Amino acid sequence: MYEGKIIKFYREKYQMTQEQLGKGICSGTHISKIERLHTEYAPEIVTLLSERLEINIENEIIKLKNIKKRLNHWHDVIVMQLFEEMDLTNHELEQEDLIQISDYINLYKLLRVRYLLMHNLTEEALDIIVEIQKKEHKLSSYEASLFKHVLGVYYLAKHENLKAIQALKSINEADYDNKEYTYHLAVAYHSIESPVMAYFFADKSRQFFKEINNYLRVIDAEMLMAIQVKDDGDFKETIQRFESLIKSCDLCHSPARKAKVLHNLAFEHFRRKNYEPANKYYKESMSLKDNESSPYLLSLEGYINSAFYGSLLPRDELLQLANEGLETALKKNEQLYINLFTLLSFLIQDKEQEYHQYLSEHSLPFFKKFGFVYLIKRSKKELFNYYLEQKKTGKALKMANLLINVK
Structure with missing residues (x-):
C-alpha cells in the first residue's frame, strides 16, 4: 500500500524517470503500475528499487505511518502552549519529506497555520490559508472545523473580531473535539465588549482546560472571566x-x-x-x-x-x-x-489642538478600521468633550450621535 507512493515520491525528488529507475530491474511500465498500486510485485523488486534510491523502505513505511501520531502530538502541544516542544516538533516535521504524500498533508498545513499564528507570523499564515481555501471542499469534517478554528485565530490576530466570531461560531462540535476554540470565542467577545458572552465562553474553555489537565490555560480562562x-x-x-x-x-x-x-x-x-x-x-x-x-x-x-x-x-x-x-x-x-x-x-x-486633530484625523479612523472597541469609545468621548469646550456645537452633536448610535 505504501511502497508505491514512497518509491514515486523519491523518484520524483531525485528527478529520475521510471525507465532510469527500473534499468536492469524492471520496465518503466511496471514501475508505473507499482506507483499507482495497479499490480502485484515481488518484494525483491521493491528492495532493489529502494537500494537504487538509497532509502530503507521499511523505515520509510514506519515514518509514513507515524505522521498522524506526530501531528496529533504537535496539535496537543500547540493547545497547551508548550513552546519549546512546539518549536522542536515543527523543526522535525519541516525535515519530514513524506508529509507531502501522506493522507494528512491538509492537517499538517492547518496546524502549521496555528503554529505561525502563535509566533505572530500572520502574513506567512495567510499564504497557507489562501492555499487551503482553494481546496476547502476536499477537507474531512474534522479538518473543515479545524480550518474554521484557524480562521478565527487569524481574524483575532488581525483584530477583525466580528469575522472571528462568525468563523468560530460555525464550528460543528460533533466533528471537532478541541473545545479550545471556546477560549478564542471568549477573547473575540471580550474585544467587542460583550462581557456576558465573553464570560460564558471563557467558562466553557476553563472546563475544557481542566478536563485535559492544562492548568496554564485554566489561568488564561479564569483571567478572562475576571476582567468581565x-x-x-x-x-x-x-x-x-x-x-x-x-x-x-x-x-x-x-x-x-x-x-x-x-x-x-x-x-x-x-x-x-x-x-x-x-x-x-x-x-x-x-x-x-x-x-x-x-x-x-x-x-x-x-x-x-x-x-x-x-x-x-x-x-x-x-x-x-x-x-x-x-x-x-x-x-x-x-x-x-x-x-x-x-x-x-x-x-x-x-498640545491640546494637535492631540485632538490627530485623534480625529488619524487615530479614530484607525481604531474603527481594526475594531478596537474600547479605544473607539474613549476617543469619541474625548472628542465630544473637546468640541463642547471649544463651542463647536455641530461637531459635538455629530460625535454625540456617534456615541449614542454605536454600530
Whole structure:
C-alpha cells in the first residue's frame, strides 16, 4: 500500500524517470503500475528499487505511518502552549519529506497555520490559508472545523473580531473535539465588549482546560472571566481573584502569564482611577516582558497614562518614555502603538489642538478600521468633550450621535 507512493515520491525528488529507475530491474511500465498500486510485485523488486534510491523502505513505511501520531502530538502541544516542544516538533516535521504524500498533508498545513499564528507570523499564515481555501471542499469534517478554528485565530490576530466570531461560531462540535476554540470565542467577545458572552465562553474553555489537565490555560480562562466583572462594589473580590491568579502563575513558573495578569489588574485599577496601584502593576508587568515586544508597549502605554493622570512622574520623564515607545513602535511598524504614543506625546506636552486633530484625523479612523472597541469609545468621548469646550456645537452633536448610535 505504501511502497508505491514512497518509491514515486523519491523518484520524483531525485528527478529520475521510471525507465532510469527500473534499468536492469524492471520496465518503466511496471514501475508505473507499482506507483499507482495497479499490480502485484515481488518484494525483491521493491528492495532493489529502494537500494537504487538509497532509502530503507521499511523505515520509510514506519515514518509514513507515524505522521498522524506526530501531528496529533504537535496539535496537543500547540493547545497547551508548550513552546519549546512546539518549536522542536515543527523543526522535525519541516525535515519530514513524506508529509507531502501522506493522507494528512491538509492537517499538517492547518496546524502549521496555528503554529505561525502563535509566533505572530500572520502574513506567512495567510499564504497557507489562501492555499487551503482553494481546496476547502476536499477537507474531512474534522479538518473543515479545524480550518474554521484557524480562521478565527487569524481574524483575532488581525483584530477583525466580528469575522472571528462568525468563523468560530460555525464550528460543528460533533466533528471537532478541541473545545479550545471556546477560549478564542471568549477573547473575540471580550474585544467587542460583550462581557456576558465573553464570560460564558471563557467558562466553557476553563472546563475544557481542566478536563485535559492544562492548568496554564485554566489561568488564561479564569483571567478572562475576571476582567468581565465590571461592577463589583468595593472591588475587593476582583482584586482577590487577580491575586489568586498571580500566585497560580508563580506556582506554575509562568512569568509570561503573570505579566498578562499584572497588566489586566493594572487596567482594572486604571479604569477606576486608582492611578498609583495601576502604575505599580503596569511597571511589574513590563519587568517580565521583552522591551521590544508589543505586549511591553501595551503596558508601557498604560504605565505612562497612569503616571500622567496620577501626577506620579515629572513631565520630561514621561515625554522621554513616550518617545522611547514611539521609536520602538516605528521600528517595528506597529501602527496601533505609533498612534497611541503619538497621542501621549501631544498629551504630555499640553498640545491640546494637535492631540485632538490627530485623534480625529488619524487615530479614530484607525481604531474603527481594526475594531478596537474600547479605544473607539474613549476617543469619541474625548472628542465630544473637546468640541463642547471649544463651542463647536455641530461637531459635538455629530460625535454625540456617534456615541449614542454605536454600530
